[in-house]
Amino acid sequence: xxxxxxxEKIMAFLRSFRSDRKGAVAIxxxxxxxxxxxxxxxxxxxxxxxxxxxxxxxxxATTADMLAREDSVNAGKLxxxxxxxxxxxxxxxxxxQTDIAxxxxxxxxxxxxxxxxxxxxxxxxxVACTRLTLNQLRAEGFTLEPGRNAIIAEQCHKLQxxxxxxxxxxxxxxxxxxxxxxxxxQTRYKxxxxxxxx
Amino acid sequence: xxxxxxxLIQNSIRLTVRQFSKFLKDHxxxxxxxxxxxxxxxxxxxxxxxxxxxxxYINSKxxxxxxxxxxxxxxxxxxxxxxxxxxxxxxxxxxxEIGDYFGTEISLDDVNLEIRVYDNxxxxxxxxxxxxxxxxxxxxxxxxxxxxxxWQSITPYIDSLLSDExxxxxxxxxxxxxx
Numbered sequence: 001x002x003x004x005x006x007x008e009k010i011m012a013f014l015r016s017f018r019s020d021r022k023g024a025v026a027i028x029x030x031x032x033x034x035x036x037x038x039x040x041x042x043x044x045x046x047x048x049x050x051x052x053x054x055x056x057x058x059x060x061a062t063t064a065d066m067l068a069r070e071d072s073v074n075a076g077k078l079x080x081x082x083x084x085x086x087x088x089x090x091x092x093x094x095x096x097q098t099d100i101a102x103x104x105x106x107x108x109x110x111x112x113x114x115x116x117x118x119x120x121x122x123x124x125x126x127v128a129c130t131r132l133t134l135n136q137l138r139a140e141g142f143t144l145e146p147g148r149n150a151i152i153a154e155q156c157h158k159l160q161x162x163x164x165x166x167x168x169x170x171x172x173x174x175x176x177x178x179x180x181x182x183x184x185x186q187t188r189y190k191x192x193x194x195x196x197x198x
Numbered sequence: 199x200x201x202x203x204x205x206l207i208q209n210s211i212r213l214t215v216r217q218f219s220k221f222l223k224d225h226x227x228x229x230x231x232x233x234x235x236x237x238x239x240x241x242x243x244x245x246x247x248x249x250x251x252x253x254x255y256i257n258s259k260x261x262x263x264x265x266x267x268x269x270x271x272x273x274x275x276x277x278x279x280x281x282x283x284x285x286x287x288x289x290x291x292x293x294x295e296i297g298d299y300f301g302t303e304i305s306l307d308d309v310n311l312e313i314r315v316y317d318n319x320x321x322x323x324x325x326x327x328x329x330x331x332x333x334x335x336x337x338x339x340x341x342x343x344x345x346x347x348x349w350q351s352i353t354p355y356i357d358s359l360l361s362d363e364x365x366x367x368x369x370x371x372x373x374x375x376x377x
Binding site for chain 2: 025029033036039040043044047050051054058062065066069076077080081083084087088091092093162
């Protein structure tokens with residue numbers, strides 16, 4: 001009996017709450033403002049994403065270009081080259097969370113591509129770019145003259161979002177994927193085909 | 199006397215409460231009020247989008263300027279010309295390029311070009327730059343051109359909402375001098 005009267009009271013309150021139009025504008029505003037701010041944050045993150053994509057692409061190209069100019073390479077030198085791309089990205093203010101792989105490829109006179117050596121450095125931040133493949137030679141997308149040697153640099157950078165709230169949107173999920181870039185430069189002065197480890 | 203004063207205060211409080219409750223029940227001009235609340239937010243959002251686009255535009259253009267200046271210095275093959283290069287000339291070229299690319303859109307006072315020279319990649323990674331006031335890089339040396347720009351928004355007050363880290367645009371170009 002008591003239970004029933006409570007239930008009736010609750011139902012009566014809900015009915016009056018439903019028909020009450022007071023404060024509707026305030027509630028609408030409270031719903032809309034966070035969405036508006038999230039959209040603004042998303043816009044800002046998208047611009048930042050484009051800037052980081054540019055930065056990673058330039059850093060990758062610089063790394064491959066510089067390495068392809070070397071007369072010879074050894075393990076110590078390559079260790080420094082692995083740090084070059086992340087340092088450039090970091091100096092532009094985008095953080096050092098970068099996976100990097102450097103490899104030397106050649107094309108024999110029959111036209112087949114050969115991988116001479118590969119050096120890589122994977123960061124601790126679980127960048128996980130599916131396109132950065134360490135166990136597979138991907139030579140598509142460019143043509144190397146037969147008998148010549150080239151350097152491929154690949155980088156994958158994890159974007160740090162300025163507005164963590166933007167992450168809940170689908171675009172935020174896309175932005176949190178690794179940013180991948182790849183650059184190929186033909187060796188300039190000498191062939192760099194010898195394995196630096198001997 | 200005191201009673202009259204208390205009575206007056208009580209009356210004025212009652213009147214104010216009555217007027218306020220009347221104001222709360224008054225639904226006239228609700229749309230105008232809503233508009234007044236929403237308009238500044240919508241207006242700020244619109245200008246924020248413009249500012250964000252402008253931010254990216256300036257960043258891209260600064261990259262173009264620094265790439266152009268660095269490329270000019272990289273491709274000096276003549277030994278005498280290379281030795282005659284100096285920091286003042288590169289800065290003058292840079293200022294001219296900024297003027298060509300941006301016109302009056304950004305002020306030269308907000309842009310700074312820093313030139314650092316390294317013997318090789320290892321030195322750059324380890325941060326061992328060649329010391330000196332007028333070092334601009336000889337043949338085969340590594341030269342880092344770093345431009346910093348203190349971003350100024352065209353919308354008043356927007357830049358005061360942003361941190362210095364976001365407002366400082368950093369643009370970097372690394373080249374190895376020829377030959």
